[in-house]
Amino acid sequence: MEHLNYFSADYQITADSKIEAETIARNICIEQSVEMPPEVVPIHIQSSIAAIESIEFISEKRWRARIRFPKILVGSEPTQLLNVLYGNSSLQPGIKLLDAEGAYLNELLPGPSFGIPGIRKLLNIQGRALSCTALKPIGLTPGELAERAYKFSSGGIDIIKDDHGLANQTTADFRSRVISCVRAVRKGEQKSGKRTLYFPNITTSPSQTVKRYEEAVSLGADGVLVSPQLTGPETLCELSAIGSVPVMAHPAFSGSFLIHDAQGIAAPFYLGKLWRAFGADCVIYPNTRGRFTFGLDLCKEINRQCRAEMGDIHPSFPTPGGGINRESVSVWLNEYGKDTILLVGGSLYQHPDGLERAAQEFQHILESHGQ
Amino acid sequence: MEHLNYFSADYQITADSKIEAETIARNICIEQSVEMPPEVVPIHIQSSIAAIESIEFISEKRWRARIRFPKILVGSEPTQLLNVLYGNSSLQPGIKLLDAEGAYLNELLPGPSFGIPGIRKLLNIQGRALSCTALKPIGLTPGELAERAYKFSSGGIDIIKDDHGLANQTTADFRSRVISCVRAVRKGEQKSGKRTLYFPNITTSPSQTVKRYEEAVSLGADGVLVSPQLTGPETLCELSAIGSVPVMAHPAFSGSFLIHDAQGIAAPFYLGKLWRAFGADCVIYPNTRGRFTFGLDLCKEINRQCRAEMGDIHPSFPTPGGGINRESVSVWLNEYGKDTILLVGGSLYQHPDGLERAAQEFQHILESHGQ
Missing domain, CATH: 3.20.20.110 (Ribulose bisphosphate carboxylase, large subunit, C-terminal domain)
Known part of the structure; x- marks a missing residue:
């Protein structure tokens, strides 16, 4: 049932190589979760760090990274969802938020009343x-x-x-x-x-x-x-x-x-x-x-x-x-x-x-x- | 005393020529004020339309346009100031908000309490x-x-x-x-x-x-x-x-x-x-x-x-x-x-x-x- 505790989001990364794209994706994982060097994150909460699920080639210099976030980073507040999805990453050129898992959005957010x-x-x-x-x-x-x-x-x-x-x-x-x-x-x-x-x-x-x-x-x-x-x-x-x-x-x-x-x-x-x-x-x-x-x-x-x-x-x-x-x-x-x-x-x-x-x-x- | 009813804001416009920059600046004036074709703005409120004060060359393809806004567009609400400064213009590539008149900001906004x-x-x-x-x-x-x-x-x-x-x-x-x-x-x-x-x-x-x-x-x-x-x-x-x-x-x-x-x-x-x-x-x-x-x-x-x-x-x-x-x-x-x-x-x-x-x-x- 582990999947119930996570949701995924997709980012477009602009990079010169897959290796560079992976580095950027890893940085997103850290920046958008614990926001500190991973080696000083206490061992018992290393699971708070977001993780790369996949990286796919889109087109020249463009990669699609799917990142898995622990839901606990967001809690129950929609504003914090925006922060987790694109808070500090908005300040980094070459990172575009493409999508997030619909089932999770449906779980967290109310949708229109009409x-x-x-x-x-x-x-x-x-x-x-x-x-x-x-x-x-x-x-x-x-x-x-x-x-x-x-x-x-x-x-x-x-x-x-x-x-x-x-x-x-x-x-x-x-x-x-x-x-x-x-x-x-x-x-x-x-x-x-x-x-x-x-x-x-x-x-x-x-x-x-x-x-x-x-x-x-x-x-x-x-x-x-x-x-x-x-x-x-x-x-x-x-x-x-x-x-x-x-x-x-x-x-x-x-x-x-x-x-x-x-x-x-x-x-x-x-x-x-x-x-x-x-x-x-x-x-x-x-x-x-x-x-x-x-x-x-x-x-x-x-x-x-x-x-x-x-x-x-x-x-x-x-x-x-x-x-x-x-x-x-x-x-x-x-x-x-x-x-x-x-x-x-x-x-x-x-x-x-x-x-x-x-x-x-x-x-x-x-x-x-x-x- | 007319100047008391207006404030100015500066935009950087990216354009191929001064003529194009002027067209874009004129569009900012309309988009960020009456948001309708100027010829159908009733004559008695034509003064609601923002106006170009100056356009200066900055560097290749870049121009600085100073636009004069009637304060009445904003009223007393800071959120509406953001809308007037960069509401719909945020959706137009090649328009960057550079500055707004300090005296007006000082008049409208509280500043820090500490x-x-x-x-x-x-x-x-x-x-x-x-x-x-x-x-x-x-x-x-x-x-x-x-x-x-x-x-x-x-x-x-x-x-x-x-x-x-x-x-x-x-x-x-x-x-x-x-x-x-x-x-x-x-x-x-x-x-x-x-x-x-x-x-x-x-x-x-x-x-x-x-x-x-x-x-x-x-x-x-x-x-x-x-x-x-x-x-x-x-x-x-x-x-x-x-x-x-x-x-x-x-x-x-x-x-x-x-x-x-x-x-x-x-x-x-x-x-x-x-x-x-x-x-x-x-x-x-x-x-x-x-x-x-x-x-x-x-x-x-x-x-x-x-x-x-x-x-x-x-x-x-x-x-x-x-x-x-x-x-x-x-x-x-x-x-x-x-x-x-x-x-x-x-x-x-x-x-x-x-x-x-x-x-x-x-x-x-x-x-x-x-x-």
Whole structure:
């Protein structure tokens, strides 16, 4: 039963030879466990040291090392899992975290409280992709933002989220904004005859984000938006544990982990598997061919990981955004299929006939594809 | 008085030409403020859009862009400052955050509650550098860790911190560990005849870290260790606002921001200026020539930024660590001068005559240099 006390994680190591890769892998084992020369680790706890399970050649100068960690290094705290997986190793060039054992993540982490099935149930929509847009920009008053929310809602959009930069600025403080926008969305629903969910941004100081979630729920919000890299990722676990409304995770401030080939954390693992396991009901990722540089294969893999089998953890709704145009909605529906939320922001604002019409057209494409 | 409503930040842009650099800088202005096509930003709030102040050539393919942000984008929340400085831009390769205006940071952020003068006062030590070591490894019981703490303390070391991997594992849960180690340190002080500060690691879930700080203080700890990148950086502000004991910040999980030339955040700014302004009394950074790859000039610049003039914000104690050997202590004293804490971990454990002797020798070198 020894395997029950360990979990494994995979790292990509950039090195000139297999011998060098082995040295680096051994250093990861020490750095990410006892963090001291192994010869001075007391004999009775030598088993605390992580161990290399395998090292495989990937391609020129690239090796994949599987490392076995005693679970006791982590204990029961998700934040310490991040530290064990990539704490000090983040400071070493040429070490990229690729993956960690799904069964262990499933054992330690809560996963989303709603996930794809829960969000579909809230909206009573099966069989088609969902639409999402963003309230923006910073600088507008609560009333002006609410007017935009009303138009999107009367156009029948499925989800309206705050722009991730709407925090608690004096132009539209959190409470006033949520009150106004909730009211506007409910009014818009009467015109559209369908449900629209409103997700205000609750990202604030690490200890206050949970309170802002509770405030959002008490004011009638249907979900929340949070940037886990700004609040600390374990916030997702805490919000999932409350479980009143779905949580949409935004990748702000996480890019430095995601955009390099030789270091950081593989985006499909971090956004698609880890944020999901931490508790994100929806995972926003920077879509390809927009204003970000993620490739198509990478985006499809993030999307896939959000929905792949993972024990009893719900699938998260993959939410590509960042430069999706109204005109390309069909393309992305074909690419990602129905279990995706398409986030279209700026392009709806550019519609010549206004936001309500833009939302109606967006919905029309989604509904046609779903049939 | 217009300048009072704005602050500036500097970015390094990697581009093939000045024209391309200007395009990227303009995109930063939009991405980090209104996040929508500027032509659809309502005319009455066009002033919300950030603006390019200057673009200067640095070296081949590198440009320095100074961007002016309306303070209203941030409001009063430090987490939103990080989002404005480097939220979505972190996802764009070739954009590195270099600096932000000190006067604004001083206006928004609390700085350390103790800083160098406060910690010197606690220890009643002027005119010399301080010693620090780490309790380790994970796997030991509270009693075993306390025995090590006793030896370091009787050897007269100035500060003992937990290893940053000691969280709340079953082998040594947080509460038992702090109780045992505080008692051991107080006992060791009786033998050494001098003060030793004990800083347990309080890094845990974002909303619980503040509570763990309060628990540590109530159990008699003299300071705390926290990894801001795991808890969310604004935790530093919250701990500084309590201000019962000093806070030592550890760079775990922040490496992906720090180790690349073309993206991320300049380490002297992030660790030396921003973490300091957020409230770190001591800033641990990976020293050069050890097992990390930071260069000497970079390390000296981090050290310098921790102590540079910054309005009424206290200087933080720069704390180089990560592979400093007993034998090289003098070298680093000459390099960094007296306002530095030298963190020596593994090398003390390797001393052939044990921890107490290792601590005595370490202290001896510091005291000789101080005279």
